[in-house]
Amino acid sequence: MRVTADDKAGIARWRQIADSLRLDIAEGRLAGRLPGETQFAERFGVNRHTVRRALATLSEEGLLTATRGRGTFAAPRPSRIVYPVGSQSRFSENIGAASREPGGTMIASAREMASAELAEAFGCRANATVIRLELLRVADGAPLIVSTIWFEEARLAGIIPAYAEAGSLTGALTKLGFSGQRRLWTKVAAIPADPRDAEHLHCALSTPLIATTSLTVTAAGEPLQYARSRFLGSRVELVFDHTGEPV
Amino acid sequence: MRVTADDKAGIARWRQIADSLRLDIAEGRLAGRLPGETQFAERFGVNRHTVRRALATLSEEGLLTATRGRGTFAAPRPSRIVYPVGSQSRFSENIGAASREPGGTMIASAREMASAELAEAFGCRANATVIRLELLRVADGAPLIVSTIWFEEARLAGIIPAYAEAGSLTGALTKLGFSGQRRLWTKVAAIPADPRDAEHLHCALSTPLIATTSLTVTAAGEPLQYARSRFLGSRVELVFDHTGEPV
DNA sequence: AGTAGTTGTCTATACAAATAAACAAATAAA
DNA sequence: TTTATTTGTTTATTTGTATAGACAACTACT
Numbered sequence: 001m002r003v004t005a006d007d008k009a010g011i012a013r014w015r016q017i018a019d020s021l022r023l024d025i026a027e028g029r030l031a032g033r034l035p036g037e038t039q040f041a042e043r044f045g046v047n048r049h050t051v052r053r054a055l056a057t058l059s060e061e062g063l064l065t066a067t068r069g070r071g072t073f074a075a076p077r078p079s080r081i082v083y084p085v086g087s088q089s090r091f092s093e094n095i096g097a098a099s100r101e102p103g104g105t106m107i108a109s110a111r112e113m114a115s116a117e118l119a120e121a122f123g124c125r126a127n128a129t130v131i132r133l134e135l136l137r138v139a140d141g142a143p144l145i146v147s148t149i150w151f152e153e154a155r156l157a158g159i160i161p162a163y164a165e166a167g168s169l170t171g172a173l174t175k176l177g178f179s180g181q182r183r184l185w186t187k188v189a190a191i192p193a194d195p196r197d198a199e200h201l202h203c204a205l206s207t208p209l210i211a212t213t214s215l216t217v218t219a220a221g222e223p224l225q226y227a228r229s230r231f232l233g234s235r236v237e238l239v240f241d242h243t244g245e246p247v
Numbered sequence: 248m249r250v251t252a253d254d255k256a257g258i259a260r261w262r263q264i265a266d267s268l269r270l271d272i273a274e275g276r277l278a279g280r281l282p283g284e285t286q287f288a289e290r291f292g293v294n295r296h297t298v299r300r301a302l303a304t305l306s307e308e309g310l311l312t313a314t315r316g317r318g319t320f321a322a323p324r325p326s327r328i329v330y331p332v333g334s335q336s337r338f339s340e341n342i343g344a345a346s347r348e349p350g351g352t353m354i355a356s357a358r359e360m361a362s363a364e365l366a367e368a369f370g371c372r373a374n375a376t377v378i379r380l381e382l383l384r385v386a387d388g389a390p391l392i393v394s395t396i397w398f399e400e401a402r403l404a405g406i407i408p409a410y411a412e413a414g415s416l417t418g419a420l421t422k423l424g425f426s427g428q429r430r431l432w433t434k435v436a437a438i439p440a441d442p443r444d445a446e447h448l449h450c451a452l453s454t455p456l457i458a459t460t461s462l463t464v465t466a467a468g469e470p471l472q473y474a475r476s477r478f479l480g481s482r483v484e485l486v487f488d489h490t491g492e493p494v
Numbered sequence: 495a496g497t498a499g500t501t502g503t504c505t506a507t508a509c510a511a512a513t514a515a516a517c518a519a520a521t522a523a524a
Numbered sequence: 525t526t527t528a529t530t531t532g533t534t535t536a537t538t539t540g541t542a543t544a545g546a547c548a549a550c551t552a553c554t
Binding site: 007008009010011012014015016018019023057080082085086087182183184185186187188189190191192194198203204205206208209210231233236237238239240241242243244 | 254255256257258259261262263265266270304327329332333334429430431432433434435436437438439441445451452453455456457478480483484485486487488489490491
Binding site: 257283284285299302313314315316317318319 | 499500501502511
């Protein structure tokens with residue numbers, strides 16, 4: 001089979017244009033009144049209808065409003081939520097500090113065997129039982145983060161009911177007698193959204209996500225929780241403050 | 248115009264399948280011998296030819312090798328490069344420590360007016376002159392990072408020739424009499440690759456990138472460099488170590 | 495040698511996407 | 525009001541995408 005090594009193959013021209021314009025709007029390069037459909041068509045080297053198909057999708061997404069005779073206008077772009085990450089990170093504090101109502105729901109919870117990765121982080125046997133908690137975190141009424149959090153059952157058997165009652169992780173841990181815990185490290189990667197995450201975050205497949213993996217320990221330094229969070233790349237920005245780090 | 252709000256609209260079925268399989272291979276869910284084309288066709292609910300079109304592209308990308316009569320086999324997946332980020336981050340040290348030959352080339356350099364964002368970071372006038380340096384960083388022979396770095400001209404007039412001579416940023420700064428600089432903070436976002444970055448990083452448009460923005464200051468605490476780097480999400484993982492942070 | 499299972503190739507058909515050329519309908523400004 | 529500009533609609537044609545069925549070529553195993 002003859003296959004050209006073309007990046008854009010298999011993606012309709014109108015889709016490419018829509019994606020390009022969506023990015024331009026998100027980055028603020030396109031705002032207010034947009035150029036006419038005819039101008040766009042010429043700029044992209046396509047027929048006017050192809051541009052119209054692209055604009056129609058963006059209009060459907062609420063990024064654009066077009067009026068016959070007047071023109072097409074870009075909606076004002078929302079700013080990124082700033083999310084500080086450090087040894088003391090907590091979801092509710094972070095989002096709360098940015099004066100947006102936080103929220104979260106438990107998507108799922110399960111007991112399972114520790115994977116090799118997890119066993120290493122917890123310093124336990126590979127077949128030890130762990131508790132997995134899946135949370136969906138919301139800000140401004142739209143989903144922002146999907147978190148998968150693991151706990152050692154031996155240490156945190158009652159975490160699920162405690163969370164259900166307290167409504168927050170920090171609260172649940174306090175209820176179980178843990179305080180003064182801190183985050184040891186955070187790993188960050190960029191990944192395309194998989195079908196499950198795309199559904200929860202209400203975004204398209206392959207949308208760029210920030211994937212963080214982190215280990216939190218007790219005040220005494222014992223492993224407490226291992227978490228993997230996926231942040232909607234378009235709505236959030238993580239901030240790491242290095243002041244205070246050893247030189 | 249009637250437009251359904253469908254995520255996958257405008258993306259050919261074979262492309263969606265190719266993207267899905269590419270992710271499966273990258274995450275290790277698919278390895279060694281793959282299911283037959285007929286099985287894939289049934290699993291995805293499409294014709295065998297559509298699957299073949301998807302496999303053909305992955306084969307073109309070197310992720311697959313198919314042999315008539317034998318079957319189709321996934322290439323072994325490369326591991327992510329671990330990139331520690333902290334107050335002392337330097338590119339050559341990081342990649343060097345992972346025992347991979349580092350490398351870098353200057354893509355471009357220019358003098359320009361400070362943007363509002365930049366002026367705030369540097370604490371200077373908005374129309375002050377800054378020097379912009381664009382670097383492409385390579386590991387294992389493949390591009391990994393595109394960095395845009397700004398310096399205040401008033402403080403670092405000779406940075407371009409110094410870099411050209413020293414071959415590294417740290418070396419260039421030493422040559423200009425700066426040492427003991429440290430990174431104050433790092434912001435992290437996930438963005439789709441734009442046309443320029445996609446070209447440099449040799450990746451498809453809209454590939455997830457990690458975008459970091461950081462401020463480095465002199466030993467005395469004065470702003471030294473403001474940098475915006477784009478990391479290829481599929482090949483790298485950033486690690487932030489919070490030990491030593493104030494509690 | 496034979497057989498089951500695999501990838502590779504071919505032809506034909508139906509549907510979506512993109513192009514082309516006009517024209518209608520609304521708006522803004524002269 | 526008139527004019528130019530803009531988005532919206534229609535019809536027709538061409539190119540790409542997906543399906544269907546059949547068969548060839550090759551491999552691994554019995």
